[in-house]
Amino acid sequence: MPNARLRQPRVHSTLASDPTLSAMLQNFVEEMPSRVAALRRIFRSGDRQALERAVHQLKGAAGSYGFEPLSFQAYTVETLLKCGAPPEEITPAVSELMGVCRCLSAEPEPIGSA
Secondary structure, three states, rough: OOOHHHHHOOOEEOOOOOOOHHHHHHHHHHHHHHHOOOOOOHHOOOOOHHHHHHHHHHHHHHHHHOOOOHHHHHHHHHHHHOOOOOHHHHHHHHHHHHHHHHHOOOOOOOOOOO
């Protein structure tokens, strides 16, 4: 199947089982498409400093909300930018970051799927 896309696994927050955080996590997940759109615009503009700031903010927010895989991927992109990596290294890392962003779930991870 040449056009078949592999379904990415959902990325669940480590805090999702806390009912007091449910609304905040849901809001963070619902805002993610606009964050991805902003990242895409910044990336396409070529403004590495703005991209580094946006990725740094995303890294912190993702970590605060318990989305460790997202925080780690944002850290990876941030590190590449800080080290002056060439576009051919940054582009796939940003693409991967956006992919992780699209896989967030505010729901607790199903039991037995870890």
